[in-house]
Amino acid sequence: xxxxxxxxxxxxxxxxxxxxxxxxxxxxxxxxxxxxxxxxxxxxxxxxxxxxxxxxxxxxxxxxxxxxxxxxxxxxxxxxxxxxxxxxxxxxxxxxxxxxxxxxxxxxxxxxxxxxxxxxxxxxxxxxxxxxxxxxxxxxxxxxxxxxxxxxxxxxxxxxxxxxxxxxxxxxxxxxxxxxxxxxxxxxxxxxxxxxxxxxxxxxxxxxxxxxxxxxxxxxxxxxxxxxxxxxxxxxxxxxxxxxxxxxxxxxxxxxxxxxxxxxxxxxxxxxxxxxxxxxxxxxxxxxxxxxxxxxxxxxxxxxxxxxxxxxxxxxxxxxxxxxxxxxxxxxxxxxxxxxxxxxxxxxxxxxxxxxxxxxxxxxxxxxxxxxxxxxxxxxxxxxxxxxxxxxxxxxxxxxxxxxxxxxxxxxxxxxxxxxxxxxxxxxxxxxxxxxxxxxxxxxxxxxxxxxxxxxxxxxxxx
Amino acid sequence: xxxxxxxxxxxxxxxxxxxxxxxxxxxxxxxxxxxxxxxxxxxxxxxxxxxxxxxxxxxxxxxxxxxxxxxxxxxxxxxxxxxxxxxxxxxxxxxxxxxxxxxxxxxxxxxxxxxxxxxxxxxxxxxxxx
Ligand SMILES: Cc1cc2nc3c(=O)[nH]c(=O)nc-3n(C[C@H](O)[C@H](O)[C@H](O)COP(=O)(O)OP(=O)(O)OC[C@H]3O[C@@H](n4cnc5c(N)ncnc54)[C@H](O)[C@@H]3O)c2cc1C
Numbered sequence: 001x002x003x004x005x006x007x008x009x010x011x012x013x014x015x016x017x018x019x020x021x022x023x024x025x026x027x028x029x030x031x032x033x034x035x036x037x038x039x040x041x042x043x044x045x046x047x048x049x050x051x052x053x054x055x056x057x058x059x060x061x062x063x064x065x066x067x068x069x070x071x072x073x074x075x076x077x078x079x080x081x082x083x084x085x086x087x088x089x090x091x092x093x094x095x096x097x098x099x100x101x102x103x104x105x106x107x108x109x110x111x112x113x114x115x116x117x118x119x120x121x122x123x124x125x126x127x128x129x130x131x132x133x134x135x136x137x138x139x140x141x142x143x144x145x146x147x148x149x150x151x152x153x154x155x156x157x158x159x160x161x162x163x164x165x166x167x168x169x170x171x172x173x174x175x176x177x178x179x180x181x182x183x184x185x186x187x188x189x190x191x192x193x194x195x196x197x198x199x200x201x202x203x204x205x206x207x208x209x210x211x212x213x214x215x216x217x218x219x220x221x222x223x224x225x226x227x228x229x230x231x232x233x234x235x236x237x238x239x240x241x242x243x244x245x246x247x248x249x250x251x252x253x254x255x256x257x258x259x260x261x262x263x264x265x266x267x268x269x270x271x272x273x274x275x276x277x278x279x280x281x282x283x284x285x286x287x288x289x290x291x292x293x294x295x296x297x298x299x300x301x302x303x304x305x306x307x308x309x310x311x312x313x314x315x316x317x318x319x320x321x322x323x324x325x326x327x328x329x330x331x332x333x334x335x336x337x338x339x340x341x342x343x344x345x346x347x348x349x350x351x352x353x354x355x356x357x358x359x360x361x362x363x364x365x366x367x368x369x370x371x372x373x374x375x376x377x378x379x380x381x382x383x384x385x386x387x388x389x390x391x392x393x394x395x396x397x398x399x400x401x402x403x404x405x406x407x408x409x410x411x412x413x414x415x416x417x418x419x420x421x422x423x424x425x426x427x428x429x430x431x432x433x434x435x436x437x438x439x440x441x442x443x444x445x446x447x448x449x450x451x452x453x454x455x456x457x458x459x460x461x462x463x
Numbered sequence: 464x465x466x467x468x469x470x471x472x473x474x475x476x477x478x479x480x481x482x483x484x485x486x487x488x489x490x491x492x493x494x495x496x497x498x499x500x501x502x503x504x505x506x507x508x509x510x511x512x513x514x515x516x517x518x519x520x521x522x523x524x525x526x527x528x529x530x531x532x533x534x535x536x537x538x539x540x541x542x543x544x545x546x547x548x549x550x551x552x553x554x555x556x557x558x559x560x561x562x563x564x565x566x567x568x569x570x571x572x573x574x575x576x577x578x579x580x581x582x583x584x585x586x587x588x589x590x591x592x593x
Pocket of ligand 1: 039040041042043044045068069070071082083084085086087088089173174175176202203204205206207208209227228229272273274309310311327328329330333337338339340341343
């Protein structure tokens with residue numbers, strides 16, 4: 001799919017070499033003339049490079065940064081794309097704006113204003129709490145396979161551009177090995193080898209590179225699960241009529257399906273499905289379900305692009321080593337949600353550590369690891385919440401109560417307990433911990449109890 | 464406030480028409496704003512005068528004082544021509560600053576340049592007075 005699968009055993013050996021780090025240089029820092037390599041120019045690599053250079057400029061530190069990325073984000077279809085649903089979360093849109101990074105309308109395919117939750121018991125729309133378009137639906141590459149000459153820009157390509165403006169060098173090469181020369185990491189491509197002072201590994205989990213990282217930097221490598229994405233060409237007018245500016249989320253009792261969403265873009269609609277090893281059969285069952293058919297007539301719309309990327313469901317134990325740091329999906333990311341937001345948080349934390357503190361194992365342990373640990377700890381609450389949604393998916397009685405409570409809340413301006421929990425959960429804007437504790441608040445529990453009780457009353461009392 | 468979500472395809476935030484007030488001097492402020500497109504003017508209002516203190520453009524923020532204290536808004540900000548503005552929630556931002564204190568550096572930099580501008584204005588004013 002991506003053309004990144006050209007690993008040899010030699011490369012595996014060479015990357016393992018990093019583990020046998022003979023003399024950790026605990027005073028290692030970046031100084032004028034230092035060279036930094038970033039392996040992978042997706043969001044994590046770009047955020048790392050961007051903040052590293054920006055901070056370096058602030059303190060007048062003269063370093064050079066090479067970003068290795070074989071992909072051209074100006075290409076349509078899978079070749080130019082890092083496969084994802086393409087939602088930039090509400091919190092990330094705000095943080096990027098605060099950083100001075102405004103996402104331009106050429107990158108934002110559509111501003112998302114509300115979420116529609118579909119279940120067999122019915123559908124309900126949950127509006128943005130601030131009456132504002134603060135969620136961005138973007139394309140990671142230049143759009144689906146058939147999207148030639150479209151007037152939009154790739155999100156990953158846009159981030160790359162701002163890195164280049166800060167002075168990063170883009171190297172369009174695949175990295176095939178990572179070795180050590182004394183304490184210094186050496187990046188190997190088919191064109192040659194280069195020694196660096198620091199290497200950030202931002203290769204994600206969809207090339208073979210991350211699989212070779214085990215033991216190279218620390219303990220463990222990411223665990224992954226297979227997902228499915230397809231693009232439907234519907235046209236902007238038809239999208240407004242069917243889906244509007246809303247993301248449509250489906251909570252259905254289909255085995256192995258955790259979560260599915262239809263995301264309206266410019267002329268296209270992205271379907272993203274997460275669950276246990278999604279296959280053709282599961283995709284068919286989903287598209288054939290009455291809930292999906294009611295929202296979106298997939299049968300009559302051509303699917304123009306499809307891919308089956310994996311998603312990081314558990315990061316390595318310790319994503320760093322001497323003069324090497326793992327950011328984004330190659331390291332620790334958020335479970336199922338806001339992976340781009342996690343790429344921003346880890347990329348920036350690694351860059352700050354390198355500039356402000358140093359680049360030794362100890363520096364990353366003390367100053368970078370807390371950000372990773374915060375994400376990993378929050379994912380434990382995420383697992384609990386997903387466990388709860390399984391209960392909702394399995395019980396029609398509970399589903400009806402959730403729907404009743406949300407619909408009731410949407411008619412009033414305040415006291416939107418269930419709506420808030422669902423909003424934060426689906427948009428990925430708030431930490432899972434907040435979602436969890438908001439669901440333990442008396443207002444939420446009371447509302448849910450009332451809605452459940454309404455479900456056991458005689459049917460004639462229901463409106 | 465009469466804002467409308469942008470509801471234009473790729474445009475994040477809210478759109479304000481020419482002259483529309485985004486922040487009213489004297490109101491309680493809970494949020495910060497970042498200009499996404501167009502221009503806004505910052506106006507100091509007194510009993511019968513209005514003085515424009517600055518014009519802000521894309522990527523500039525305003526209302527950041529609300530993050531630091533519970534004082535009332537110190538100036539009025541309104542759209543100069545059509546302007547698109549993104550709201551930043553105080554809680555989201557403070558949470559993020561607690562993880563990444565350097566994020567506050569951006570705010571401090573902008574505020575310090577505003578203090579510098581004010582100093583210049585004050586000293587220019589002083590020179591003007593006979
Ligand atoms: C189905 C699905 C839906 C998702 N939906 C969303 C969503 O809506 N919102 C969201 O925030 N997140 C979403 N995610 C998660 C998101 O895609 C990731 O978290 C994000 O892409 C991580 O960024 P990254 O830079 O770490 O890795 P990637 O985006 O994977 O980028 C890695 C880069 O490294 C390059 N690379 C790999 N190997 C090498 C090598 N050897 N040499 C040089 N370069 C190399 C690749 O070409 C690629 O450009 C979704 C994921 C999946 C699977």
